[in-house]
Amino acid sequence: xxxxxxxxxLIEAQWRLSGITPHVAIRLKQxxxxxxxxxxxxxxxxxxxxxxxxxSWFTQRYPMQMDEVSQRALIQGREQFEAEQARMEEILRRxxxxxxxxxxxxxxxxxxxQAQAAELTLFRKSLLLGDAVGLGKTYSxxxxxxxxxxxxxxxxxxxxLQDQMEKHD
Numbered sequence: 267x268x269x270x271x272x273x274x275x276l277i278e279a280q281w282r283l284s285g286i287t288p289h290v291a292i293r294l295k296q297x298x299x300x301x302x303x304x305x306x307x308x309x310x311x312x313x314x315x316x317x318x319x320x321x322s323w324f325t326q327r328y329p330m331q332m333d334e335v336s337q338r339a340l341i342q343g344r345e346q347f348e349a350e351q352a353r354m355e356e357i358l359r360r361x362x363x364x365x366x367x368x369x370x371x372x373x374x375x376x377x378x379x380q381a382q383a384a385e386l387t388l389f390r391k392s393l394l395l396g397d398a399v400g401l402g403k404t405y406s407x408x409x410x411x412x413x414x415x416x417x418x419x420x421x422x423x424x425x426x427l428q429d430q431m432e433k434h435d
Contacts (some may be wrong), residue, residue, distance in 0.1 A: 268329055269329065270287055270329050270330055270331045271283060271287050271290045271328040271329065271330060272285040272286030272290065272328075272330050272331070273285050273330055273331040273332070274321065274325060274330040274331070274332050274336060274340070274393045275332065275333060275336045276313065276335060276336040276339050276340075279313055280310045280312065280313060281310065281311040281312070281313055281317065281318070281321055281340075282308050282309070282310050282311075283297070283307065283308060283309040283310075283311070283330070284307055284309070285307075285308075285431070286309075286328075286330075287308060290328050291306070292323065292335075293328070294309065294324065296405065297320070297324060298311075298320070308399040312428070313339070313343065314343075315343050315346040315347035316347055317343075317349060318339070318340055318342075318344050318346070318347060319347035319348070320343045320345020321340060321341065321421065322340050322341070322343070322345075325340070334338040350389075353389060354386065354389065354390070357382055357385050357386050357389065358382065358386070361377070362378075362382060362385075364378060364381035364382055364384070365381075365385075367381055367409045367412055367413075368412070369382070369412040370408070370412075374405075376402075376405050376408070376409040377402060377405070379402075380402045380405045380406040380409055381406075381409055383395055383409075383410075384406055384409040384410040384413065384416075386408050388410065388413060388415055388416060395407075401408035404430070406429075407421065
């Protein structure tokens with residue numbers, strides 16, 4: 267068996283990294299900045315796909331003791347992350363054709379990049395959209411809300427934009 271630098275296990279829906287050597291702990295804290303510099307472990311991480319992928323990557327450099335269940339879960343989380351990344355890259359491609367959006371008033375339509383923002387939000391379940399004034403954040407939001415999967419939704423805006431929004435609903 268090759269050298270290991272600690273133990274990684276799945277405990278109560280969390281990743282727990284324990285017993286790691288000091289130089290590995292220093293590297294871990296550089297890679298995961300939310301870990302306090304004075305923390306000595308054990309270190310707990312969520313089991314979401316992003317953390318699973320990062321931990322999988324980290325264990326390639328610093329192998330850890332893992333039982334089979336934890337090993338399979340780590341691989342599955344990494345693969346899920348890679349699939350999610352591939353889907354987001356597909357949505358963000360220049361040639362991506364989002365599904366048509368219906369429900370706009372006659373003469374109004376959503377541009378492809380606005381529909382991409384709606385698709386990305388539906389996929390990720392969140393998105394912070396910021397761009398220059400006039401590029402269509404309102405239409406992106408409307409395209410999103412026309413899809414039932416995005417409801418219920420709250421619209422928060424500056425008071426001077428309420429008339430504009432009412433004109434487009």
